Amino acid sequence: MTTSGGAAPMTAAMTGGAPGGSAEDFLLALLNTTPVVDGVPTDELAGPARGRSWLAGQGGDGTEAEWRQVRAARDVLQAVVRGDRPADDLAPFLAGAVSVPGLEGGRVSWTLQAAPDRRLAVGAVLAWDQLARRRPGRLRPCANDSCHLFLIDRTKGNTARWCSMAACGNRLKARRHYQRSRPGA
Ligand SMILES: [Zn+2]
Numbered sequence: 204m205t206t207s208g209g210a211a212p213m214t215a216a217m218t219g220g221a222p223g224g225s226a227e228d229f230l231l232a233l234l235n236t237t238p239v240v241d242g243v244p245t246d247e248l249a250g251p252a253r254g255r256s257w258l259a260g261q262g263g264d265g266t267e268a269e270w271r272q273v274r275a276a277r278d279v280l281q282a283v284v285r286g287d288r289p290a291d292d293l294a295p296f297l298a299g300a301v302s303v304p305g306l307e308g309g310r311v312s313w314t315l316q317a318a319p320d321r322r323l324a325v326g327a328v329l330a331w332d333q334l335a336r337r338r339p340g341r342l343r344p345c346a347n348d349s350c351h352l353f354l355i356d357r358t359k360g361n362t363a364r365w366c367s368m369a370a371c372g373n374r375l376k377a378r379r380h381y382q383r384s385r386p387g388a
Pocket residue numbers: 345346347350351352365366367370371
């Protein structure tokens with residue numbers, strides 16, 4: 204996996220090998236593995252079997268070691284994005300990863316080298332860093348307190364508040380409307 208250089212030397216590594224998926228998509232998918240389903244918090248990475256199959260679907264190797272790494276990185280990433288932990292807590296997940304320059308088609312390209320079971324976790328942390336630098340404040344939790352999902356705001360004015368209008372936006376709007384229409388309630 205390589206990418207044409209520029210300001211994002213490690214971008215290629217962050218696709219996590221997912222077919223057709225971007226590093227950003229993978230990061231968001233990872234952050235959103237703990238959805239609330241019918242009012243019950245769930246975790247798609249909860250156990251090794253479930254977690255490994257999720258990883259395989261994301262271009263990972265689906266090993267138990269990979270699952271442990273990715274799940275641990277996910278927990279810290281979620282806390283960092285929520286502002287509950289400092290970003291430096293992500294440092295352990297980058298241990299041992301190196302980016303190696305090469306020349307391809309007349310341009311410098313960078314290839315990430317990391318142990319196979321760490322590749323996805325490293326990619327997630329790098330994707331988070333890229334987003335934080337290029338579009339600061341765009342990755343955030345859904346504004347619905349009872350929703351555990353995250354969103355990447357791609358609107359021009361940085362005005363998105365919900366993971367999706369269908370799932371949370373309309374529901375909250377309806378609730379507010381209901382409350383407004385019943386002032387004594
Ligand atoms: Zn939501």
